[in-house]
Amino acid sequence: MNNQAIEHSTAPEREVATDIFRRGLIASPVLLALAIIFWGLSGLACAGIALGIILTNFLAGAWIIDWAVKISPQLLMSAVLGGFVLRMAIITGVVLPIRNQEWFEILPFGLILIFSHLGLLIWETRYVSATLKYPGLKPRVKRQMRKKSLD
Amino acid sequence: MLSLIASTISILAAAVTEGEGLKAIGAGLGYGLAAIGPGIGIGIVVGAAIDAMTRQPESAGTARTTMFLGIAFTEALALIGFVVFILLLP
Numbered sequence: 001m002n003n004q005a006i007e008h009s010t011a012p013e014r015e016v017a018t019d020i021f022r023r024g025l026i027a028s029p030v031l032l033a034l035a036i037i038f039w040g041l042s043g044l045a046c047a048g049i050a051l052g053i054i055l056t057n058f059l060a061g062a063w064i065i066d067w068a069v070k071i072s073p074q075l076l077m078s079a080v081l082g083g084f085v086l087r088m089a090i091i092t093g094v095v096l097p098i099r100n101q102e103w104f105e106i107l108p109f110g111l112i113l114i115f116s117h118l119g120l121l122i123w124e125t126r127y128v129s130a131t132l133k134y135p136g137l138k139p140r141v142k143r144q145m146r147k148k149s150l151d
Numbered sequence: 152m153l154s155l156i157a158s159t160i161s162i163l164a165a166a167v168t169e170g171e172g173l174k175a176i177g178a179g180l181g182y183g184l185a186a187i188g189p190g191i192g193i194g195i196v197v198g199a200a201i202d203a204m205t206r207q208p209e210s211a212g213t214a215r216t217t218m219f220l221g222i223a224f225t226e227a228l229a230l231i232g233f234v235v236f237i238l239l240l241p
Contacts, residue, residue: 012216013215013218013219016220057226061222061226062219065215069215073204073205076200077194077197077198077201081193088233091230091233092233095237099237109234110238113234114227114230114231114234117226117230118227121227128216128220
């Protein structure tokens, strides 16, 4: 396997995760407003926790892949599967202690956890599909070309 | 060995009679089963991505992007299982 080619490429999953994080920050005021309208302050807290879990999960997943690919592609499989188990364990560990609190509302938490995860992914996939099909549309390519022309 | 089986049966019997314990067993089993599917799916996705990167190292970036999105979509199933687990827990 040509490890060098993989090593010297950029970190696309980190770019995708950062993009998802940015989109999540853009969408979060709307989701938090909906949560506070329907469930009050407790809904707001639960929605905030769910959003935090989702966005951190994306970043952690990307970081694990990036770290494993840099070391060796052989490590990728174990790192991704181990990372999946670890992240699920962390999410469970975060939610289990607070689920019996008086302010914890399962409905806004569950809805925002599932729908924001899927929604952000679908939003990002539309963008990624377009850039894979039309690489010239990538904003970064344009910026690099402009920089080269200035040099 | 027999004592272990007997104690397990007595624990299960207590859980059945109480109802709450049965819910907890169901929740735990549900979460575990819901995590198996994504685990297999992630294995397939990463295996295919490694295969693609090995065959065409120049397209590793595309393979990694698609792999990351595939993993994230597969993880949604585990998250649904997690929410059901929290819902079922007594």
